[in-house]
Amino acid sequence: MSHDTxxxxxxxxxxxxxxxxxxxxxxxxxxxPGNFRRRRETLSGKFPGELLLIPxxxxxxxxxxxxxxxRPGTDFFYLTGNLEPDCVLALAPTGGGGxxxxxxxxxxxxxxxxxxxxxRVKGELWEGARLGVPESRAKYGVSDTRPLAExxxxxxxxxxxxxxxxxxxxxxxxxxxxxxxxxPRRDEELGTVLSEMRLIKDKEEINELAxxxxxxxxxxxxxxxxxxxxxxERELEGVFFTRARMEGxxxxxxxxxxxxxxxxxxxxxxxxxxxxKGDLLLLDAGIEGNSLYTADITRTLPIxxxxxxxxxxxxxxxxxxxxxxxxxxxxGNDFMAPNRAAMKVLAEGLEALGILPTSAEExxxxxxxxxxxxxxxxxxxxxxxxxxxxxxxxxxxxKYGKLEAGMVLTVEPGLYFQADDLTVPARFRGIGVRIEDDxxxxxxxxxxxxxxIPTEIKEIEAWIxxxxxxx
Numbered sequence: 106m107s108h109d110t111x112x113x114x115x116x117x118x119x120x121x122x123x124x125x126x127x128x129x130x131x132x133x134x135x136x137x138p139g140n141f142r143r144r145r146e147t148l149s150g151k152f153p154g155e156l157l158l159i160p161x162x163x164x165x166x167x168x169x170x171x172x173x174x175x176r177p178g179t180d181f182f183y184l185t186g187n188l189e190p191d192c193v194l195a196l197a198p199t200g201g202g203g204x205x206x207x208x209x210x211x212x213x214x215x216x217x218x219x220x221x222x223x224x225r226v227k228g229e230l231w232e233g234a235r236l237g238v239p240e241s242r243a244k245y246g247v248s249d250t251r252p253l254a255e256x257x258x259x260x261x262x263x264x265x266x267x268x269x270x271x272x273x274x275x276x277x278x279x280x281x282x283x284x285x286x287x288x289p290r291r292d293e294e295l296g297t298v299l300s301e302m303r304l305i306k307d308k309e310e311i312n313e314l315a316x317x318x319x320x321x322x323x324x325x326x327x328x329x330x331x332x333x334x335x336x337x338e339r340e341l342e343g344v345f346f347t348r349a350r351m352e353g354x355x356x357x358x359x360x361x362x363x364x365x366x367x368x369x370x371x372x373x374x375x376x377x378x379x380x381x382k383g384d385l386l387l388l389d390a391g392i393e394g395n396s397l398y399t400a401d402i403t404r405t406l407p408i409x410x411x412x413x414x415x416x417x418x419x420x421x422x423x424x425x426x427x428x429x430x431x432x433x434x435x436x437g438n439d440f441m442a443p444n445r446a447a448m449k450v451l452a453e454g455l456e457a458l459g460i461l462p463t464s465a466e467e468x469x470x471x472x473x474x475x476x477x478x479x480x481x482x483x484x485x486x487x488x489x490x491x492x493x494x495x496x497x498x499x500x501x502x503x504k505y506g507k508l509e510a511g512m513v514l515t516v517e518p519g520l521y522f523q524a525d526d527l528t529v530p531a532r533f534r535g536i537g538v539r540i541e542d543d544x545x546x547x548x549x550x551x552x553x554x555x556x557x558i559p560t561e562i563k564e565i566e567a568w569i570x571x572x573x574x575x576x
Contacts, residue, residue, distance in 0.1 A: 112223060120222055121218075124216040131239065132236070132240055132244045134244060134246055135186045135244055136186075137309055138186070138245065140307065140309055141183075141184060141245070141246070142246060144183060144302065145194075145206055148299065148302065149196055150203075151298050152196075152295070152298075154198045154265065155265065155267065156195065156196070156197055156198060156266070157194075157196040157204070157268050158268070158270065158277065158281075159180055159184060159195075159295075160193045160269075160270065160273040160274040160277050161177045161178040161181035161182070161187065161190060161191070161273065162175075162177070162274060163190055163274065164190055170225075172226075174355070175188075176397075178270070179490045179491050180296070181194060182490065183299070183302075183490060185247070187241070187245055189210065189235060189236060192208065192210045192253070193208075193209040193253070193277060194206065194207075194247075195207040195209065195259065205249060206248055208242070208245060208247045209251050209255065209259075210235070210236065210237070210241045210250055210251075210252070210253060211237075211252075211253055212238050212254075213234055213236060213238075213240070215229070215234075216229070238252055257280055260277065260280045261280055266291070268291050268292050268295040269281055269295070270296055271296070293497075296497040297499055299497070300495040300496060300497035300498040300503075303490065303494060303495050304495050304498060304503070304512060305511040306489060307511070310513075311513065311554075314398050314513055314543065314554060315554050316396075317357075317391065317393065317394040318400045318555045319557075320349075320352040320353060320392045320394065320400070321390065321391050321392045321400040322402075322555070322557060322558050323352070324344075324345045324349060324352075324390065324392055325345075325388065325402070325404060325558060327344050328341045328344050328345050328362075328388060329568070330344075330572050331344045332408060332569075336379060336380060337377070337378065337379055337380060338363065338376040338379075338386075339362070339377055341388070342360050342362045345388075348392065349392045349393070353393050353394040354394060354397060355393045356392065356393060357392060357393035357399025358401070358492045359374040360376070360388075361373050361387065361388070361389035362386070362390070363389075364378050364385070364387075365378065365384035365535060366524045367387075368385060368386075368387035368405070369523050369524070369536075371481065380408050381408065382408055382409035383408070383413065385405050385412075385538065386405070386406045387405050387537055387538070388403065388405075389401075389402070389403040389541065398490055399488070399489075399491070400488075400554075401492050401515050402542065402543065402555050403517055403519075403539045403541030404559075404565070405539060405540065407566070407569070410569045410570060410573070411566055412562055412566070415532045416536060417562055418533075419538050420538050421562065422451065422458075423519060423540055424540055424560060424561070424562075425450050425454070426446075426451045426454075426484075427447065427516055427560070429446040429447055429449070430444070430446050430485075430516045431516060433445070433446040434508065434516065434544055435508065435546070435549070435550045435551065436507070436508055436509055436510050436546055436547075436549075437507060438507065438508050439505065440485065440507070440508060440514075441504065443485055443516055444485060447484045447518040448469065448476060448484075449465070450518075451476055451480050451520060452469050455468070455476060455479060455520075459530070460529055461475055462475060462528070463475060479522060480519055480521065481521070482519065484517050485517070488514060488543055489513060509546060510548045511545070513543065513545045513554075514543075514544060515541055515542070515544075517541030519537070522534050522535065522536050523535075542555040542558075542560075543555050
């Protein structure tokens with residue numbers, strides 16, 4: 106760093122001596138290493154005879170010489186369970202049609218190398234010790250681990266077809282500069298296959314999602330408790346973040362803490378508004394666990410503890426749409442079935458309120474879709490390690506595919522009446538309502554992982570009163 110002073114040789118010599126030798130004990134294996142191994146084996150079977158490179162990514166600069174907290178690349182973590190930056194998983198083809206797995210990681214020289222105190226980015230004294238090469242092999246259950254310094258030569262010596270998961274390491278991608286016109290398509294296919302592998306969650310993944318939903322429930326109660334006296338959205342955002350750091354790794358995405366008309370901005374994240382007792386608070390937030398699986402829950406709460414008549418009218422319409430969407434969540438239905446069910450209810454409700462310029466039937470036609478003026482987004486997306494999980498899956502496997510047991514998705518209808526929308530009666534303008542739950546598709550229907558978080562108006566008002574009474 107520019108403001109650091111040079112280290113004289115005498116200091117370097119002094120710093121490298123008289124340290125207690127490390128115990129040399131290998132770490133315990135991560136939880137359920139077999140799950141990660143089976144995923145690697147499944148991926149191997151998809152691309153026989155090809156070298157696959159899956160990087161986790163690097164630290165990202167926040168400002169000048171400071172970095173954001175590192176979060177591993179989703180697909181890399183899905184295959185390894187490794188949380189460290191810079192690492193790369195290689196699946197190298199073998200003669201028998203399978204692959205040998207090689208995990209490239211940062212070595213841990215301990216205090217035998219001056220970088221332990223001179224390197225601000227990776228040095229042990231500055232950032233803590235990296236796990237190391239043999240330690241990574243023991244912990245993650247991979248058959249081969251090597252130092253990152255060997256990666257470049259390994260990649261450049263590769264013969265035959267190579268695929269790399271792009272968007273995580275420009276350095277790695279530069280070593281693979283290829284004139285082959287089909288290379289981008291091949292690389293894209295790797296990302297697609299990994300996304301589609303993640304569409305179906307195993308039992309352990311569903312347990313992790315259920316756990317972060319429970320933690321998020323507690324975070325919502327923290328917000329409600331503070332809502333009684335809080336002055337700003339940002340104060341409530343901080344309260345939820347505290348729970349996320351207490352019980353997990355982080356928030357799963359930027360929390361939406363939108364009061365009053367701010368709720369009509371779908372991805373409101375400024376969270377700089379003032380709270381007023383007569384307004385609603387739209388809280389869309391989720392805790393990301395230490396397993397990196399995230400919840401994604403939305404509740405719309407009366408800041409003063411009780412819904413007004415107008416607020417209740419819109420809220421109940423959205424709740425009815427969600428109930429209709431739930432009924433369409435079952436294996437064999439197409440992914441968009443819950444959305445169609447919800448939009449039908451919303452359109453009919455908008456017609457009954459005199460808001461639509463046409464009948465609900467006309468508004469729902471593909472060539473019109475007038476209801477979207479008040480409800481722009483679809484009601485579902487996949488959920489897992491990413492809040493918008495499996496994003497690189499093909500449309501025919503996801504958006505236009507069939508629901509299957511083990512899929513986890515959100516169900517989140519909403520209505521948003523902009524404060525300046527003259528098609529909406531004045532008494533409803535500035536009201537925004539979204540209700541979002543996380544559900545897993547079962548063999549016969551669905552299970553609502555967030556069913557314990559109230560949604561009925563009477564239940565919400567009672568919930569708020571109950572939380573406010575607690576110390």
